[in-house]
Amino acid sequence: MPLVEGVSLKLSLERWLIRHCGSWKAEGTPSFPGGGHCVDVGTRVGSQPSHCPGSSRGESTKLIKESWRGASGCRNQDCKKILNAFTSAFVSKDPCSITKEDYQPLINLVTQTVPCNKTLFWSRSKELAHQYSGIQNEMFTLEDTLLGYIADDLVWCGDPRTSEVKEEFCPYRNENCSSTATSVFWTVVSQKFAESACGTVYVMLNGSGTTAFSKASTFGSVEVFNLHPDRVHTLHAWVMHDIGGVSRDSCLGSSIKELKSIVNQRNISFLCQDDYRPARFVQCVRRPEDPACSTLM
Known part of the structure; x- marks a missing residue:
């Protein structure tokens, strides 16, 4: 089974939770709009206050680790719910047998809303689409929204033999392994992005x-x-x-x-x-x- 190496998913998740799940507080505790759900209403992910560690997509591992240390102060239960809903979709499961239903609790928990007339899809033009949406701040690609930003360029999977999140040596999607944790995630969030x-x-x-x-x-x-x-x-x-x-x-x-x-x-x-x-x-x-x-x- 072909394997791919991943980058630090957990660090990226915690970075996202502390920056983008509501507004930033000085003590490091996000506050949540929307009565208990993490809600993104036309807010561009990657645009955070200057006192947040890091600044944009594609930052170095060092900055991601700094964000991870900062995220340890997050005490809002919804942060844990979001992280748990994500990892529960694939942890301790066959890495080639993940289903769309596995990610449904996460989809139900995180509301993504892009203003009308502002949705930008792309196909085989990712770099240019992101460059354009980065300049035209009113346009949103999937990777400019919460769930898309979490997982952009990351690889992850589970293993029935452990309860740990695997970030390295995960199987490629192929004819013998068509339902990987990563591929199913992108199918689910892409469907939700289009539906909204x-x-x-x-x-x-x-x-x-x-x-x-x-x-x-x-x-x-x-x-x-x-x-x-x-x-x-x-x-x-x-x-x-x-x-x-x-x-x-x-x-x-x-x-x-x-x-x-x-x-x-x-x-x-x-x-x-x-x-x-x-x-x-x-x-x-x-x-x-x-x-x-x-x-x-």
Whole structure:
């Protein structure tokens, strides 16, 4: 069974709990809005007061450990409930037999709400989508919300022989191990993220790959099918192409036509735009000398 090494999940969890589960108090005890639940109502994860240790996604292990030490002062019971609901989904269980129901207590405990017209999905364009949402603070990817921020780039699993959380040597998802703790988690939170979307929603796709839209992706297999037509009236696709790279697919391509058909069948309007200009500016920050960028000026 192929194995993957993880990074410090527990430290990341505690970092998140102390920073983002309500407002920060000087003594290190978060307070919780919403009457006992951890509620994220359009608040960007990763934007915390200056006296919180660390500052952004992707910080060093040293800063994560500092946050872990700070989190020891968290005495609100809901912090423990959230952590326990997460770990209980997979601890002491077969790492290849996790179910969506295992994560349901966590989903029920944490309420995620993104304002209408501000949801940004992505497929094979994670880096650019995050760069764009980081600049356009009104837009939210899944990783800008509470549960997405916890687990971004992390790997974890359980083992029937121990009650410990394993962060190293967890199995890859494959045909013999299709329900790993990590893959099922992302399926569940992606479904919830899509179900809560409203108004016009956006998806950033990669037109430099073989196909911009794939039904095998999380967006193509989970998110697009969990948009509620009574809440979402339009899906706006941005097909982005690498600066100086090859353009293999576009809004006129067959994969986008397939996406449009799926969306229209769900009674949701569809719009598509190649190389959305504001996102193109973000790409050009790193390649301002490229001819494709000079035409934007």
